[in-house]
Amino acid sequence: xxxxxxxxxxxxxxxxxxxxxxxxxxxxxxxxxxxxxxxxxxxxxxxxxxxxxxxxxxxxxxxxxxxxxxxxxxxxxxxxxxxxxxxxxxxxxxxxxxxxxxxxxxxxxxxxxxxxxxxxxxxxxxxxxxxxxxxxxxxxxxxxxxxxxxxxxxxxxxxxxxxxxxxxxxxxxxxxxxxxxxxxxxxxxxxxxxxxxxxxxxxxxxxxxxxxxxxxxxxxxxxxxxxxxxxxxxxxxxxxxxxxxxxxxxxxxxxxxxxxxxxxxxxxxxxxxxxxxxxxxxxxxxxxxxxxxxxxxxxxxxxxxxxxxxxxxxxxxxxxxxxxxxxxxxxxxxxxxxxxxxxxxxxxxxxxxxxxxxxxxxxxxxxxxxxxxxxxxxxxxxxxxxxxxxxxxxxxxxxxxxxxxxxxxxxxxxxxxxxxxxxxxxxxxxxxxxxxxxxxxxxxxxxxxxxxxxxxxxxxxxxxxxxxxxxxxxxxxxxxxxxxxxxxxxxxxxxxxxxxxxxxxxxxxxxxxxxxxxxxxxxxxxxxxxxxxxxxxxxxxxxxxxxxxxxxxxxxxxxxxxxxxxxxxxxxxxxxxxxxxxxxxxxxxxxxxxxxxxxxxxxxxxxxxxxxxxxxxxxxxxxxxxxxxxxx
Amino acid sequence: xxxxxxxxxxxxxxxxxxxxxxxxxxxxxxxxxxxxxxxxxxxxxxxxxxxxxxxxxxxxxxxxxxxxxxxxxxxxxxxxxxxxxxxxxxxxxxxxxxxxxxxxxxxxxxxx
Amino acid sequence: xxxxxxxxxxxxxxxxxxxxxxxxxxxxxxxxxxxxxxxxxxxxxxxxxxxxxxxxxxxxxxxxxxxxxxxxxxxxxxxxxxxxxxxxxxxxxxxxxxxxxxxxxxxxxxxxxxxxxxxxxxxxxxxxxxxxxxxxxxxxxxxxxxxxxxxxxxxxxxxxxxxxxxxxxxxxxxxxxxxxxxxxxxxxxxxxxxxxxxxxxxxxxxxxxxxxxxxxxxxxxxxxxxxx
Numbered sequence: 001x002x003x004x005x006x007x008x009x010x011x012x013x014x015x016x017x018x019x020x021x022x023x024x025x026x027x028x029x030x031x032x033x034x035x036x037x038x039x040x041x042x043x044x045x046x047x048x049x050x051x052x053x054x055x056x057x058x059x060x061x062x063x064x065x066x067x068x069x070x071x072x073x074x075x076x077x078x079x080x081x082x083x084x085x086x087x088x089x090x091x092x093x094x095x096x097x098x099x100x101x102x103x104x105x106x107x108x109x110x111x112x113x114x115x116x117x118x119x120x121x122x123x124x125x126x127x128x129x130x131x132x133x134x135x136x137x138x139x140x141x142x143x144x145x146x147x148x149x150x151x152x153x154x155x156x157x158x159x160x161x162x163x164x165x166x167x168x169x170x171x172x173x174x175x176x177x178x179x180x181x182x183x184x185x186x187x188x189x190x191x192x193x194x195x196x197x198x199x200x201x202x203x204x205x206x207x208x209x210x211x212x213x214x215x216x217x218x219x220x221x222x223x224x225x226x227x228x229x230x231x232x233x234x235x236x237x238x239x240x241x242x243x244x245x246x247x248x249x250x251x252x253x254x255x256x257x258x259x260x261x262x263x264x265x266x267x268x269x270x271x272x273x274x275x276x277x278x279x280x281x282x283x284x285x286x287x288x289x290x291x292x293x294x295x296x297x298x299x300x301x302x303x304x305x306x307x308x309x310x311x312x313x314x315x316x317x318x319x320x321x322x323x324x325x326x327x328x329x330x331x332x333x334x335x336x337x338x339x340x341x342x343x344x345x346x347x348x349x350x351x352x353x354x355x356x357x358x359x360x361x362x363x364x365x366x367x368x369x370x371x372x373x374x375x376x377x378x379x380x381x382x383x384x385x386x387x388x389x390x391x392x393x394x395x396x397x398x399x400x401x402x403x404x405x406x407x408x409x410x411x412x413x414x415x416x417x418x419x420x421x422x423x424x425x426x427x428x429x430x431x432x433x434x435x436x437x438x439x440x441x442x443x444x445x446x447x448x449x450x451x452x453x454x455x456x457x458x459x460x461x462x463x464x465x466x467x468x469x470x471x472x473x474x475x476x477x478x479x480x481x482x483x484x485x486x487x488x489x490x491x492x493x494x495x496x497x498x499x500x501x502x503x504x505x506x507x508x509x510x511x512x513x514x515x516x517x518x519x520x521x522x523x524x525x526x527x528x529x530x531x532x533x534x535x536x537x538x539x540x541x542x543x544x545x546x547x548x549x550x551x552x553x554x555x556x557x558x559x560x561x562x563x564x565x566x567x568x569x570x571x572x573x574x575x576x577x578x579x580x581x582x583x584x585x586x587x588x589x590x591x592x593x594x595x596x597x598x599x600x601x602x603x604x605x606x607x608x609x610x611x612x613x614x615x616x617x618x619x620x621x622x623x624x625x626x627x628x629x630x631x632x
Numbered sequence: 633x634x635x636x637x638x639x640x641x642x643x644x645x646x647x648x649x650x651x652x653x654x655x656x657x658x659x660x661x662x663x664x665x666x667x668x669x670x671x672x673x674x675x676x677x678x679x680x681x682x683x684x685x686x687x688x689x690x691x692x693x694x695x696x697x698x699x700x701x702x703x704x705x706x707x708x709x710x711x712x713x714x715x716x717x718x719x720x721x722x723x724x725x726x727x728x729x730x731x732x733x734x735x736x737x738x739x740x741x742x743x744x
Numbered sequence: 745x746x747x748x749x750x751x752x753x754x755x756x757x758x759x760x761x762x763x764x765x766x767x768x769x770x771x772x773x774x775x776x777x778x779x780x781x782x783x784x785x786x787x788x789x790x791x792x793x794x795x796x797x798x799x800x801x802x803x804x805x806x807x808x809x810x811x812x813x814x815x816x817x818x819x820x821x822x823x824x825x826x827x828x829x830x831x832x833x834x835x836x837x838x839x840x841x842x843x844x845x846x847x848x849x850x851x852x853x854x855x856x857x858x859x860x861x862x863x864x865x866x867x868x869x870x871x872x873x874x875x876x877x878x879x880x881x882x883x884x885x886x887x888x889x890x891x892x893x894x895x896x897x898x899x900x901x902x903x904x905x906x907x908x909x910x911x912x913x914x915x916x917x918x919x920x921x922x923x924x925x926x927x928x929x930x931x932x933x934x935x936x937x938x939x940x941x942x943x944x945x946x947x948x949x950x951x952x953x954x955x956x957x958x959x960x961x962x963x964x965x966x967x968x969x970x971x972x
Contacts, residue, residue: 115771180782188775191710194766218778219718222786223725229911230793239900239907241793247802247904255732256789259725306721310732322732621929650848650865657841664837668830671970683971690966694959701844701955703948708769711777718781722788726795733796 039103053087085148110195125585134171144168209274272409284351297336357431368404393453419505441483587615832885839878846871
């Protein structure tokens with residue numbers, strides 16, 4: 001380690017390395033169009049929601065720790081598990097990935113920003129407002145209560161007349177718009193803003209996996225949009241999409257939801273796969289094993305992801321042909337996923353391993369995701385699935401892939417990229433404590449759920465009777481949750497302490513190989529003073545010319561006193577700060593969120609919705625008719 | 633922008649002229665007229681080929697508009713991929729749904 | 745890395761310049777195509793739902809069949825009005841032609857035009873406004889169709905057919921409305937200062953969207969109206 005980590009140069013204690021030169025203050029963050037700042041905003045917001053969703057889970061586990069408890073009512077319990085799922089999927093893991101998309105994709109492909117910086121700001125603000133909109137109701141006890149997949153018809157007016165589901169339907173519509181806008185933005189960025197020589201097959205694996213994810217987003221979200229529009233129309237205007245008495249099919253929602261929902265699973269996991277594919281080669285000091293196969297298997301996972309949705313529905317009785325087809329496609333998807341696991345192991349094989357915290361979390365992902373993947377294969381088979389469906393076995397499965405997979409990968413990413421994002425290193429000792437306690441807590445929480453599930457404990461029950469063989473396992477899960485909370489507290493302390501006092505990181509504290517490590521930490525607002533010319537997959541390890549990119553940068557474009565020149569000094573046009581995307585996002589969220597008033601007061605509904613719509617349209621026109629960059 | 637515009641001019645050099653657009657419109661109109669007439673011609677409308685023929689004709693119209701009016705035939709291949717990829721996934725999903733809901737079925741005749 | 749492309753600060757040529765692009769294409773055009781790809785899934789979900797619910801309504805009126813209300817004895821004819829929709833389909837088709845001619849006019853500003861027909865061909869404002877007007881005519885046909893349905897007793901909530909029909913065609917109508925607004929904005933800019941030849945992309949984006957809305961209608965027309 002010591003040889004690669006830049007010697008810490010101790011900065012004045014108060015100042016963290018700041019972003020974008022002279023622009024500071026709250027207003028500069030609100031109006032920012034810098035992808036790095038937006039990435040940081042995403043990171044903080046989604047970490048907040050991650051903790052919030054974790055606390056919801058903590059209440060759930062406290063309630064279930066022992067039989068026949070009454071810490072929360074059945075109704076509040078419904079709201080808690082619904083919001084735990086919704087928060088973790090839409091407000092924590094997806095935006096945590098988005099934080100890395102924002103921060104890393106332009107840096108990894110050698111670009112100065114994303115293709116549409118203002119659209120990027122819009123995506124963030126829509127996410128923030130939508131997140132607040134969908135989260136607040138729980139404090140009034142009227143949070144969504146239909147489960148994160150909100151099966152209709154149980155979510156229709158007939159069975160769920162309160163405002164609860166309205167918040168969910170409208171909140172998800174808002175969040176969907178955020179994801180779609182970001183999706184178009186990043187697809188364009190990756191296609192069009194690669195540095196010279198950055199061929200598709202030279203792109204870092206994180207960028208590749210993110211690229212695949214953007215396609216999943218733009219193809220999956222329209223389907224949930226439509227399903228939600230149907231539900232919204234049913235609830236607001238009395239249409240019949242999910243009205244069984246009118247002849248509606250109760251499976252319509254399930255099919256539409258899972259056509260979205262299964263690609264969504266890959267939307268959650270592929271960015272984490274990408275992150276560990278950056279970490280593992282770095283700390284194995286070896287190129288990623290089977291780069292091309294990794295790319296193809298990522299694409300194949302994305303593509304097959306659209307053909308497996310009905311495996312969530314084996315228990316509804318689709319008939320032997322449909323069951324067989326979806327069972328086969330589901331088992332097929334295990335192949336590219338398994339290929340990735342073996343490639344990671346082969347990357348480490350024979351490498352000079354350095355067990356940094358990021359590396360530990362990456363290895364943790366490989367191991368934990370494999371367990372979750374294997375239990376996934378067990379319910380690819382309809383007969384076994386019929387035994388497991390709607391039990392805690394399924395809960396165990398998807399927590400192993402989402403917590404053991406996505407969250408571990410994201411933690412790996414945070415420890416790995418913290419120095420790049422904030423210019424300081426995180427504390428490795430605390431990091432190790434975080435990792436090991438987290439690892440123990442996670443397995444203690446979700447491991448026993450396999451058993452309680454196989455013993456027949458159903459999901460989503462707010463309490464249970466004693467002596468059904470589940471008591472011990474539930475207690476273990478609850479203790480495990482407490483341990484996870486402890487590890488997360490260590491992480492939070494480490495995060496903020498390192499933010500203030502961590503040793504300064506150089507450009508490339510880990511000796512990593514990709515372009516983002518060739519520029520200062522944190523990067524200047526323009527990222528690259530000179531667009532790099534890429535000649536290999538590992539430009540910083542590529543020493544064929546006798547010197548690497550980072551040195552080139554250092555010698556050519558920086559002053560001796562290590563001051564990074566501003567964009568103005570270099571004559572690089574940067575997008576201006578603007579308030580318009582924020583206004584557009586606010587208008588959009590008021591317009592959609594205001595629809596909840598329909599059931600309260602029609603005039604208020606009309607006024608708020610049209611006011612929001614007007615704000616949106618005016619801001620959009622102002623935005624689209626004003627230039628991105630200053631004229632010069 | 634300099635090389636952007638150049639790329640554009642280059643692309644436009646291959647773009648069709650107003651005449652091509654007019655002929656295309658005429659072709660689309662004729663196909664539409666055939667479609668609507670088929671609806672009123674009872675023997676055709678009630679025959680087994682009615683639905684396939686209608687889907688075929690609309691698919692042809694769809695493809696012609698995409699190829700000529702949306703310039704997919706002349707433009708960079710990237711755009712074609714960006715459109716056709718999602719379109720294929722969309723159509724396969726639609727067909728899959730219709731199978732699942734029993735709207736279409738493959739009948740294997742038990743050869744007697 | 746002697747060849748480090750000393751690409752002097754891309755964008756120095758033009759305020760609108762999008763930095764260095766790896767494909768040489770404009771980012772906005774890639775984005776609009778990605779958007780159209782995404783819209784495919786949106787409309788396919790809507791169309792699939794319509795087809796899934798076809799023939800599943802418990803009560804009429806029905807799109808293609810006669811239905812007698814058992815409680816009142818009132819008989820409803822097949823509700824879909826093929827002649828009117830054929831006309832609006834034709835109108836939308838012609839709007840696509842006008843749209844493509846508008847784009848053609850903007851990107852061929854340099855062409856010398858002398859005769860009336862040539863000047864008409866080069867009149868981008870005329871073609872933009874024509875497209876918008878044809879779009880409005882289409883919307884008026886749809887408004888007529890909707891009101892006459894409601895008049896005949898087929899409201900949004902009447903049965904499965906009406907719900908899926910109104911939401912699907914309503915979504916399409918909303919897309920047409922957005923397109924008309926876009927076209928009117930372009931026409932206003934064209935009137936005010938004239939769209940320049942290098943702004944062809946601005947028209948092209950609108951055109952791609954407009955044609956896409958048209959091809960969706962091509963599918964809807966056959967699947968909803970002509971196939972019983």
